[in-house]
Amino acid sequence: xxxxxxxxxxxxxxxxxxxxxxxxxxxxxxxxxxxxxxxxxxxxxxxxxxxxxxxxxxxxxxxxxxxxxxxxxxxxxxxxxxxxxxxxxxxxxxxxxxxxxxxxxxxxxxxxxxxxxxxxxxxxxxxxxxxxxxxxxxxxxxxxxxxxxxxxxxxxxxxxxxxxxxxxxxxxxxxxxxxxxxxxxxxxxxxxxxxxxxxxxxxxxxxxxxxxxxxxxxxxxxxxxxxxxxxxxxxxxxxxxxxxxxxxxx
Amino acid sequence: xxxxxxxxxxxxxxxxxxxxxxxxxxxxxxxxxxxxxxxxxxxxxxxxxxxxxxxxxxxxxxxxxxxxxxxxxxxxxxxxxxxxxxxxxxxxxxxxxxxxxxxxxxxxxxxxxxxxxxxxxxxxxxxxxxxxxxxxxxxxxxxxxxxxxxxxxxxxxxxxxxxxxxxxxxxxxxxxxxxxxxxxxxxxxxxxxxxxxxxxxxxxxxxxxxxxxxxxxxxxxxxxxxxxxxxxxxxxxxxxxxxxxxxxxxxxxxxxxxxxxxxxxxxxxxxx
Numbered sequence: 001x002x003x004x005x006x007x008x009x010x011x012x013x014x015x016x017x018x019x020x021x022x023x024x025x026x027x028x029x030x031x032x033x034x035x036x037x038x039x040x041x042x043x044x045x046x047x048x049x050x051x052x053x054x055x056x057x058x059x060x061x062x063x064x065x066x067x068x069x070x071x072x073x074x075x076x077x078x079x080x081x082x083x084x085x086x087x088x089x090x091x092x093x094x095x096x097x098x099x100x101x102x103x104x105x106x107x108x109x110x111x112x113x114x115x116x117x118x119x120x121x122x123x124x125x126x127x128x129x130x131x132x133x134x135x136x137x138x139x140x141x142x143x144x145x146x147x148x149x150x151x152x153x154x155x156x157x158x159x160x161x162x163x164x165x166x167x168x169x170x171x172x173x174x175x176x177x178x179x180x181x182x183x184x185x186x187x188x189x190x191x192x193x194x195x196x197x198x199x200x201x202x203x204x205x206x207x208x209x210x211x212x213x214x215x216x217x218x219x220x221x222x223x224x225x226x227x228x229x230x231x232x233x234x235x236x237x238x239x240x241x242x243x244x245x246x247x248x249x250x
Numbered sequence: 251x252x253x254x255x256x257x258x259x260x261x262x263x264x265x266x267x268x269x270x271x272x273x274x275x276x277x278x279x280x281x282x283x284x285x286x287x288x289x290x291x292x293x294x295x296x297x298x299x300x301x302x303x304x305x306x307x308x309x310x311x312x313x314x315x316x317x318x319x320x321x322x323x324x325x326x327x328x329x330x331x332x333x334x335x336x337x338x339x340x341x342x343x344x345x346x347x348x349x350x351x352x353x354x355x356x357x358x359x360x361x362x363x364x365x366x367x368x369x370x371x372x373x374x375x376x377x378x379x380x381x382x383x384x385x386x387x388x389x390x391x392x393x394x395x396x397x398x399x400x401x402x403x404x405x406x407x408x409x410x411x412x413x414x415x416x417x418x419x420x421x422x423x424x425x426x427x428x429x430x431x432x433x434x435x436x437x438x439x440x441x442x443x444x445x446x447x448x449x450x451x452x453x454x455x456x457x458x459x460x461x462x463x464x465x466x467x468x469x470x471x472x473x474x475x476x477x478x479x480x481x482x483x484x485x486x487x488x489x490x491x492x493x494x495x496x497x498x499x500x501x502x503x504x505x506x507x508x509x510x511x512x513x514x515x516x517x518x519x520x521x522x
Contacts, residue, residue, distance in 0.1 A: 125319050126366035130380035130432060131356050134348060140383060144370045 005191055013183050013193040020179035021200065027096055027175060028162045034101030035161070036154070039108030043116070046109075061106045070167055073099035077171045096168035104161055111153045115146035148219050155212035159205050166197075176200055268331075270295050270357075270435060270468055271316060276325035277492075278311050285311050287492040288325070293436065298462050298469045300479035300500065303489035304515055309472045312489070313438040316470075317360045318351045329354050359434030363441045365421040367413040373400065373424045374409040377431045385432070392431070399427040403457050419450030423457055430461070437461070439471040451475070458482065476519065480504050488512050 045057045064072070076099045081089040090098070119142050127141045169178035180193035269292035278286040285308040293299060301309045314320040316327060318334065327334040336343045337350040346354075368376050377396035381387045400406055403423040405416075413421055422442055429437060439458065443451045455478050462469060462482040473479055479486055479500060486503040488496040488511075496509045503512060 120366070122362060122364050122366035123368065125317075126362065126368070128319060128355075129317050129358075129360040129362075129429070131352060131384050132380065133352065133384070136383050140379060141368060145368075 005195075006189075009187070009189050010192040010196065013180070013187075013189070014196055016183050017176050017179045017193050017196045017200070020174055020176035023173065024162075024165055024175035024177075025204075027093065027100075027165050027168060027173060028158070030093075030097045031100040031104065031165065032158050032161050034097050035105040035108045035157075038102060038105030039112055042105060042109035043112050046113075061109065064103055065106045069100055069103040069164060070170065072103055073167055073171060075099075092168065092172045095171055096165070096173050100161065100164060100167065104157060104164075108154065108157060111150045111157070112146070114153075115150040116142065118149060119145045151219055152212055152216040155208075155215060159208050159212070162205060162208075163201065267295055269293055270330060272326075272328040273312075274326045274328070276312075276315065276327060277323045278308070278315065278320065279323045285492055286322075289494060291487070291494065293468050293470065295435065296466050296468055297485065298483050299471070299485045299487060300483035301470060301472045301487045301489060302474070302476065302479060302503075302515075303487075303495075307489040308492050309489050310440055313360070313440060313470055313472060316436075317358055317438055318355050329357070357435040358438065359429035359432055359436070360438040360440065361422070361425050361429050361442050363445050365413070365418075365425045365445075367421055367424055367428070369413050372410045372412055373405065373416070373427075376413070376424060377428045380428070380432055396427070396431050399431050400424070402460070403427045404453070417450060418446045419453045422446065422450075422454045426454075426457055426461070430465075434467055436468045436470065439469065439473070441472050441474065443473070443475060474519075476504060476516070488515070490515070 042057065042061060046054055048054070073095065076090065077092065077095045081087045123141055123145065124137070127137045132141065166175055166177035169175055169181065172178070176197050180190075180197045183193045184190035271291075271293035273289045273291040276286060276289040277284070289312060291312075301312060303309050311320055315322050316329075316334070322335060326336065332354050333343070333346075334351070334354050335346050337346045338344075367373070368379065371379060374393070374396055377399060378389070378392050381392040381395070382389055397406065397409060400409060403426060405420060405423055405427070408416065408420070413424065416424065426442075442458070443454050446454060455475060458469075458471070459478075459482055461467075469482075471479065471483065481500075483500045485497065486500045487494050488503055488507075488509070490511050496503055496507055496512050498507075504516065507513065
């Protein structure tokens with residue numbers, strides 16, 4: 001067995017490991033998309049005014065969050081087909097999307113909830129006073145205010161999920177970790193391919209987290225569009241406001 | 251307080267018409283706290299009513315129940331003869347659902363103490379959103395009407411500003427324009443100057459005065475501005491401990507009332 005790091009092996013393994021990148025990134029997007037949609041479903045179900053249902057949904061979310069995603073993944077892949085009546089055998093990729101997606105959807109649902117709760121009660125009252133339908137209240141008034149502040153948090157979860165996706169290699173989804181492991185098993189060299197996996201994750205995660213920090217700054221100034229466009233313009237508008245205000249005193 | 255009361259000439263005619271809103275033995279409790287203990291009140295088309303009284307007397311709750319933001323504990327509120335909080339279902343009266351509330355509250359508008367403008371929309375969009383999405387009116391027509399309304403409240407040069415860029419007084423004027431664009435038959439004002447800096451109160455009262463003089467809608471103002479109430483209101487209600495303790499014309503209540511509670515309230519109020 002090789003104990004020393006060898007550049008020849010590194011260069012040979014690199015393109016092979018890289019072949020799995022498409023799958024890793026694709027699976028991340030699929031899981032994240034699934035979690036984004038499913039997160040909404042949790043929140044929607046919990047808002048139905050039916051006590052037993054709310055209790056059931058809350059308990060299910062707690063259960064999913066309190067068990068390891070790997071166990072859930074194994075359950076869906078190995079145990080689910082044996083459940084009488086509803087059990088079906090699924091593709092590894094589908095299993096991974098379901099397993100990781102559902103697990104993280106419970107966290108994403110909490111993020112949505114925090115965003116919705118952060119919208120002032122007065123916004124609901126004003127939209128009632130203007131006679132908006134329940135659907136329009138959500139679509140035009142509440143969600144446009146609730147979702148933007150959660151975007152940085154959602155972005156963080158995207159990166160977390162990107163780092164959790166290698167779990168899927170345990171059920172045979174061909175991501176970069178799977179490729180590196182296969183290469184290692186075939187050539188009896190694990191140091192180089194796994195180093196490559198580490199480098200690829202770092203190279204993608206770190207810039208993404210910087211991007212999300214920038215996004216956070218943008219989101220925090222979102223209702224003050226002039227402030228983003230031009231600071232001097234904003235100064236002028238404040239002066240205008242002060243003048244205006246004093247003009248109207250009766 | 252030596253103002254000459256300008257009486258609404260059409261007042262008598264208005265009072266002879268059928269009330270647009272009727273409260274019948276309306277009560278409201280929050281847990282063990284009985285906020286309102288049997289309110290009976292008629293609001294006639296075009297009538298301007300000021301509601302005054304100590305804080306905690308239930309003034310705001312009265313109008314919040316009409317706006318369907320608070321459900322009465324008992325009693326009925328009728329809007330144009332339709333029971334607001336109850337509806338017929340297979341011959342028996344049941345609690346109103348959202349659809350029923352939507353059908354009945356369409357003619358009511360409200361302005362809030364804390365403005366509650368939509369922060370993600372410009373002030374023009376704030377005015378346009380409800381007529382376009384709720385009443386499904388044509389965008390061009392609503393746009394024109396909204397601009398006219400914003401000009402009327404003195405903000406015609408700020409159409410594309412966001413609420414965060416405005417002063418409190420300006421925000422409140424936008425909130426009034428937003429409610430007026432919906433052309434309500436009844437407008438409710440919930441302590442609309444209470445959250446404002448003192449120097450901004452005047453500009454808001456001026457707009458309300460303008461609406462009261464020139465628009466035909468009924469108005470209910472919960473207010474702490476006594477001189478203002480005397481000036482614009484046809485009728486003043488004095489609310490104390492959950493009941494209407496005194497009512498009458500503005501000068502009856504504010505200047506000539508023999509009711510002890512009214513007097514002690516006004517005395518306390520004027521000392522400040």
